[in-house]
Amino acid sequence: MSVIVFTGPTLPAADGAALLDGAVFLPPVAQGDVYRATLEKPWAIGIVDGYFERLPSVWHKEILWAMAHGVHVFGSASMGALRAAELHPFGMTGVGAVFEAFQSGALTDDDEVAIAHAAAEDGYRPLSDAMVNIRATLAAAVAASILREETAAGLVSLAKRTFYAQRSFARLLAEGAAAGASPEELDALRRFLPDGRVDQKRRDAVAMLEAIAALRARDPGPLRVTYHFAYTDVWDQACRRAGRGSVAATQGARAGAAPAQRPGAEPAGARSRRAQGGLQPELLLDELRLEGPLSYTNAVQGALARALALSEARRHGVEVPVELFEEILAQVRRERGLLTPESTLAWLTEQALDVEGLTLLVQREARLRWAQAVFGIEVERLLVDHLRMTGRYGELAARALRKQEVLSAAGVEAPALEDLGLTRQALLAWYFTEIAGRPLPAYLDGYAAALGLDDQDELLLVIAREYEHRRRGERPPADG
Template identity: 55%
Template sequence: MSLIVFCGPSLRPEEGRAVLDAVFLPPAQQGDLYRALRQKPVALGLIDGLFEQVNAVAHKEILWAMSQGVHVLGGASMGALRAAELASFGMEGVGTIFEWFEQGQLEDDDEVALLHGTEEDGYRPLSEPMVNIRATLAAARREGVISSTTQGELLVLAKERFYAERAWPPLLAHARERGLGAGELDALGGFVRSHRVDQKRQDALRLLEVMRERFSGEITPKKVRYHFSHTDAWQALRDRVDAPEVPHSSQGPRPPSSAPRNRRKLRSFPLPE
């Protein structure tokens, strides 16, 4: 029995291996799930995926994997997006972020977007995803660190920023420039340093825990209720993946980081608790 998990900035592979005995692969791009099925896994866990500089994981390859009897679970980042989009077809979502998307409380891809380092750098996060900002501000309000009014104003300021420029220091500095209460912002700065909520990491760990619980014994192959259509686009994707490898010296560099297109519909409201 084999399990495969795609992760990177949301959760380091070494952290994942402490929770789940699985093959951990870098953030997925289009074709990677199709390619992973050559290892004949019983289940795939999609956490992180690449977006802008390369083609994102295709819905079609997830549908194909499930039609081949493979369980596909998603959460935290790209996995949460795809799970919400394909829940009606049988992809299983895990975690709070998935629930926010699946219930329609969030819609925009940029909510999980972040800038991160290269594979050699361990995909180290270089910006703060909007979902983490939402979760941290909600926690700060619950603890009485900030008011609900300040929470809402900070959400507007954070959402207005380009995803790659979202980080706590510039966000708090911008809030000061806009005249938000200095006392609350000072208190929030301390709260962030000691109690910042990494919702993506929490959801990624939860996904691994679910996979460990679900796939520890004999596994029944995934059964789907749809007919998988073998389209020209699907064959083209397969042809690209199955093509002989081009020698590395003639290939362009693989983009070091990526994130979703910033399709933003301004959402300043706090999420329901």
């Protein structure tokens, strides 16, 4: 009976293979992987680690679909524990203390199991400590009379306030000292850590493999579920996007490594020079750096804004149904003038994107636009801060004030086309040819949307104000 296990930083594939004979160990699970794994008709699927940032997380419905097809699905330690706690009532088997804590409600935050880790070629070496491991270790220190309960509780609070990718015992000891924790207890904890540290996630992963082996030995046959799986148009579309290829081949292509029995994931918290689309990311950024600090800072802050927006969308559970996906894809094509299959293909080639890459890009863009709509007012306010920090505020403010003075004095703060004596097309041609120095966009509403405007009428008003200002002269009237 075949078994497929998704793991990574929690338990190396080689260690897992020594515990569960004959199982196929694959990199962390992402959306679509359980669906593709089920097509290979395994007896059981085990989930330890999974993606939650760089790629969409494994979908609950694909796990339900696997179980409806008789596959025993186990989860523990990390992403597996989260999904098992959510799907335990439907037949998913959760194993270990982390699963039990989530199922009982003692833990509720996904960041409890999240860590940063090195690249696949470095064996997924953890670069931070999981919150559940910190909790377990501090509890062990209390049990060993290394720490008082109140000291441990204070350290837990400090660790919980730290971003998951920056959590470590070294940082915790330093922050504990800064917060006034007992130096004697902290020294005792420092001496305790080398041998006393508890890797609860690994323990749970091992326990899951042992549970799979024990159930397999009893040969229970296919899993039987009590629910009826609902086939919907959204599910059909998701299946088509996931494809019907081998899950191992898909993950191998995703990681840029040989797929079988080898972990492969994008590095987190570390500088990567792995080739993507034939180009090393750092070499691309070097070209940006040559443009100067302003260009680089703007790009970094734009990426940070995207990261925070996507994090907020995930926190709210924002899904991207097929209808929204298609709408955003159509918007992206219009905004970039990709109005024919040929222009779209050329753009994909230029951006080093394949179909899967485009799908992930559009899904992220949909979540980003959701966040932009939710936080629109706050973003508009903080844009001024951004302009100040990038040195653009003074220049833009001076231009805006001068234009306002000129137009107010003339009584044409919102000039219409008849005020200008121009046709709509002539005004657009003036701006894009003479001022912007670029061709007229094929889709003006898309161009306007990219500028934060509702439609091309708002864009025309912005351009008309600039035209009238230049026509009347950029200097304000003289005093007296």
